[in-house]
Amino acid sequence: MATGKLVVLMMIMVALIVEGSRAITLCDMNDDGLEACKPSVTQPNPVDPSPECCEALKGANLTCLCGYKNSLLLPSIGIDPALALALPPKCKLEMPPDC
Numbered sequence: 001m002a003t004g005k006l007v008v009l010m011m012i013m014v015a016l017i018v019e020g021s022r023a024i025t026l027c028d029m030n031d032d033g034l035e036a037c038k039p040s041v042t043q044p045n046p047v048d049p050s051p052e053c054c055e056a057l058k059g060a061n062l063t064c065l066c067g068y069k070n071s072l073l074l075p076s077i078g079i080d081p082a083l084a085l086a087l088p089p090k091c092k093l094e095m096p097p098d099c
């Protein structure tokens with residue numbers, strides 16, 4: 001019987017939907033901040049960060065952001081890690097020295 005498989009599949013889908021709609025927080029940046037920065041950290045045509053993005057970045061934990069530079073998490077949410085790490089200097093923010 002395929003019913004068992006179907007139930008599992010539905011449970012996975014529900015889990016994904018719940019996961020997807022949950023507000024993401026990345027290194028003390030909330031959903032709105034990430035959204036504001038998104039055009040600046042996505043290929044192929046990154047733009048200069050908006051004031052909203054820089055504001056959000058000011059409250060972000062940049063040490064934590066450094067930890068994501070080789071992570072697959074950023075690409076999986078559409079963020080280019082190289083662009084993400086280049087962002088704070090564009091907002092005149094210092095990256096941690098050991099980044």
Ligand SMILES: *[C@@H]1O[C@H](CO)[C@@H](O)[C@H](O)[C@H]1NC(C)=O
Nearest residue numbers: 027028061062063064065067
């Ligand atoms: C920033 O993130 C780092 C690494 O995750 C952590 O050790 C540190 O406590 C955080 N700093 C603040 C201010 O939350």
